Amino acid sequence: MKETNHELVYHMLPMLVQCIDRFLTSCTNFFDPIKNTNHISEVQPMLEKSTYFMNKLESISTNIKAQSKQTNIKALEIQLANIRSNLFELYTSFAQFAIIISNNKLQAFSEVLMDELKYVEDIVLELTRLLNC
Numbered sequence: 801m802k803e804t805n806h807e808l809v810y811h812m813l814p815m816l817v818q819c820i821d822r823f824l825t826s827c828t829n830f831f832d833p834i835k836n837t838n839h840i841s842e843v844q845p846m847l848e849k850s851t852y853f854m855n856k857l858e859s860i861s862t863n864i865k866a867q868s869k870q871t872n873i874k875a876l877e878i879q880l881a882n883i884r885s886n887l888f889e890l891y892t893s894f895a896q897f898a899i900i901i902s903n904n905k906l907q908a909f910s911e912v913l914m915d916e917l918k919y920v921e922d923i924v925l926e927l928t929r930l931l932n933c
Contacts, residue, residue: 805931806873806931809876809931812926812930813864813867813927814865815923816920816923816924817861817864817865819916819919819920820861820883820920821861822916823857823913823916824854826913826916827850827890828854829909830909830910830913831847831851834847834897834901842900843897843900843901846897849893850890850893850894853886853889853890853893856882857883857887860879860882860883860886864876876931877928877932880924880927880931881928883924884924887920887921887924891914891917894910894917897910898910898911
């Protein structure tokens with residue numbers, strides 16, 4: 801059973817990478833308009849923090865793309881844990897943005913980002929569960 805779960809995990813990895821890539825694109829689309837608002841001085845630290853964690857997520861995604869089915873399961877578990885950690889950091893940044901920025905359009909987009917983040921996290925949790933079965 802465990803072998804079958806591992807095969808399923810490897811089959812699902814491209815979907816995870818695709819979701820992370822889509823999420824990162826959405827993040828970039830969210831941050832670009834913020835850079836041109838009168839809130840820039842307030843949100844600059846959060847922009848920098850978010851960019852840092854987005855870059856880490858992108859790096860993990862790139863590593864997963866390069867891996868094969870011979871990848872060490874423990875290494876994959878670590879990468880999944882790192883993804884969850886980065887998602888948590890981005891979640892806290894988005895929550896701070898939503899508090900500071902009063903623009904309804906940006907707040908609505910922030911909610912969409914939160915939904916996308918949750919979707920990526922759900923995939924990571926399912927992959928982690930499958931690896932541990």
